[in-house]
Amino acid sequence: MSDNLIxxxxxxxxxxxxxxxxxxxxxxxxxxxxxxxxxxxxRRVDRMGEDVTLIRRRLDxxxx
Numbered sequence: 001m002s003d004n005l006i007x008x009x010x011x012x013x014x015x016x017x018x019x020x021x022x023x024x025x026x027x028x029x030x031x032x033x034x035x036x037x038x039x040x041x042x043r044r045v046d047r048m049g050e051d052v053t054l055i056r057r058r059l060d061x062x063x064x
Contacts, residue, residue: 056062 053062
């Protein structure tokens with residue numbers, strides 16, 4: 001009887017681990033997507049900074 005109880009607990013633990021593994025894989029995918037979006041946004045901000053510098057030069061607001 002106690003063997004069955006132990007096996008039942010082990011199956012439950014295994015099920016929990018399987019769900020956790022699935023959750024971790026999903027989180028890794030989502031973090032990867034966020035990293036890609038951050039990189040894209042960072043590049044856009046860098047380009048905007050370059051554009052602002054160019055505009056300031058054209059308006060003679062800074063020394064060339």
